[in-house]
Amino acid sequence: MQKGMLRPLFPRKFPHIPVTDVAGEVVEVGSGVKDFKAGDKVVSILSQFSGGGLAEFAVAKENLTVSRPSEVSAAEGAGLPIAGLTAHQALTQVVGINLDGSGPRKNILITAASGGVGHYAVQLAKLGNTHITATCGARNIDLVKSLGADEVLDYKTPDGAALKSPSGRTFDFVIHCATGIPWSTFEPNLSTNGKVIDITPTASTMLTFAMKKLTFSKKQLVPLLLSPKKENLECLVGLVKEGKLKTVIDSKHPLSKAEDAWAKSIDGHATGKIIVEP
Incomplete structure (x- = not known):
């Protein structure tokens, strides 16, 4: 050491x-x-x-x-380090996407997609076999689309606040980078086994996580606890070098x-x- x-x-x-x-x-x-x-x-x-x-x-x-x-x-x-590694861990370890684009297609929602973690998450998810729905402020919609999101919601609009996919999709995974959105908003938008990955878990997150486990719910709230790894940081730096991540x-x-x-x-x-x- x-x-x-x-x-x-x-x-x-x-x-x-x-x-x-x-x-x-x-x-x-x-x-x-x-x-x-x-x-x-x-x-x-x-x-x-x-x-x-x-x-x-x-x-x-x-x-x-x-x-x-x-x-x-x-x-x-x-x-890159904290924000990029958080997005990388959520997508590769929890969601299970492959950054080479292989694997089954997944529908993913990314909240606060123009923020530090969110903008990396959009780009990394795009490298996988995913359909990306994203939320952000109106001024950043074009940016988030340019990063790879397939559909973008202004979080201040009714559909944005309700997290409704414009194409009517339900989400297999949510990379939750925002705050203040209750479980009741996520739940109806999730697929049968959908999971919400909370990158900034609070006491409320942990309580919901425990309740969903205890009741054997197929829909889960997953608190993400970052575990930084050198090889993952090397991966991110390599993607920036190759022009696949910015x-x-x-x-x-x-x-x-x-x-x-x-x-x-x-x-x-x-x-x-x-x-x-x-």
Whole structure:
């Protein structure tokens, strides 16, 4: 578990904000590091509990750090770790899609599809054999369609609020990236064995999850607990390199204006990722 020093794209200024996504250049490595050396360009995910990425320098573990090829900019790479890995885990491990397009076709709903996790989820789902229904704000409908969604709902319209597929489909899986939508809204739109994957589970999520299990319901609410893996981050970086995945960047902020970036994030209406640069 040796560690190396990285010069990240995300500098740290706020001690209680666990920024965990970094991309930058290795400036020093620990004695046990085998795969990296000073000068290497990398993408890394830091501890979800302590963060540390909003800094001029950050300490990262080798087993959660991957090489960043020249085709992937630091900003693109910095957006990937938490959001991209969340989308990847939900789709490949829970939904079970194959990113090569093989396997049975699935109908998927992605809520908040223009957000950090949502915009990656749309692109990754499109690589699989899926029909994608997505929700977002009216201003982002064209963007979400361009990322691969087959049909897009404005979440403020009656059909959008009710999660009704324009083509009348029911959903085998929902990648739920929004908040505040009750189970009663999802349930009538699910297929017989449909599942809602909640990427930000709350106490209410866990209660519904337990109740559905106890009552042997075929329709399930699944809380997603992220388990970051190096090979999955390598997969995402590789897809960006190949032009099959992109990081949509909402805005970039210098370290001296990091508080503006955080305020924009808290506002909850960013399109894609917010980047802080040194």
